[in-house]
Amino acid sequence: MKGRRPPVSPAAAGSAQLELPLLAPPADPVAATSPTDADAPNPTAPLGPDQRRLTLGERTLVYHLKRSSRRTIGFVVDDRGLSITAPRWVTLAEIEHAIVEKQKWIFAKLAEWRTQAARRVLPPMRWQDGADLPFLGKPVTLRLESPIGALMFDADTRRLHLGLPPSATEQQIKDRVQGWLQTQARRLFGERLDLYAERLGVRHSAYALSSAATRWGSCTADGKIRLNWRLVHFPLSLIDYVVAHELAHLREMNHSPRFWDTVESIFPEFREARDQLQSHPPEYLPVF
Template identity: 40%
Template sequence: METGMTVAYELIRSKRRTLAIVIDSEGKCSVRAPLQALLSDIEGFVQEKTAWILQKQQYAAVQKKRQFLVVDGIQLPVLDKRYTLRLAEVKEVQENGAVLLCPQRDSQQALEKWLRGQALLVLQERTAFFAEQMGVTYKNVKLSSAAKRWGSCSTKGNLNFSWRLLFYPSAVLDYVVVHELSHIGNMNHSCRFWRRVASILPDYQVRQRYLHEHSYILQWLR
């Protein structure tokens, strides 16, 4: 499709057989091409994919704007609360009503440490609560820093959850907990699995949709 627009790209040749376009998280476009590919063919390929490239670059730009930066005065969602972050002369993060006092030095590390501690407490409590409701047993609840997974369940019943679930509403965090608990004895996404989820959370699809629409949160504080 002719768009009448051009895009800048980095050409990378290698011992490959096909042309491919890669858009990184910063929106930078690179074209992977075979060693012998003609430049005219490469440019034609890029022109054909221009609309797709621009769409991906626009998405990357939006995601970048959604990044969370630790600066004084920023609003920080924590489950169903919203804190104002204040950099102060404190040694560790302190909660003062709707304000989080955060050390000025190594502020991001200090904030992440506090958030991880809060996340573990909440996830342990909610996992125990739903496991009892569902009549299942599990072994451990641990935190992860996965960039693309909210949670996981091993065949041995070990549960891992992203500590960044703390940035989601509590109803969404509960969905992830129930989702992973539903995998115990059922390591797939069959109809039986989803019936199990729905028996605990009939509105799970609403919560699931929110999770996917806000997947960029997994990139916060990286």
């Protein structure tokens, strides 16, 4: 059976807060499982409450099953693995029959996601002198010493001088770097919000940084905007896209064609930036 995305209900379209998820909404509703383990799990590993296991020849497929009021069986493969959403009246035997019919596509998509993840994943971050981390899309090198004896960033050499002693611990280095990044994010995001708000002719009532694990930004009906500080790792174009996205919600509290027209009116390159952002899930950022 071929899954189709169900229409958005009026209640969802008029919600009090809209969020920009860390990963783009897939074509069908999603539940979670790991793509690296999805087609070759430990046969004795316990399953989660919504997980099921199906043997297909020499392969064992683990997936999450969600029941809903939709009229078709939907398949989604993303960085979290395989998820299936099925009507409440469809039997498990019918679901498994649909899996068998679609298994070639499923395994191909799982392999594709693993390949993409391997290309994007960063090596483990080592919090030490000489380490690099991304800032505005380019690497910045950490240096413990500082020519002024305090925290400073040299834009010409792209070195962040921390002003810490050689004996500094990883936690001290991490805390100093995170504080600097959040300070830069707060300043830069505020400037971009002011710039694009003026272009659109809107005003937000409040703005704050967030450390949300599931979204890059959010906007409430009363004009409060929150932006994930981890965006500061990305090029300015991606930050501008999220800023334009959230400000557009002050005009259109939905994701209708009119909403996307509003985004495009102040940020014409939004499609390219949106695609790039969708390929940057949080697990590929330095771990703080």
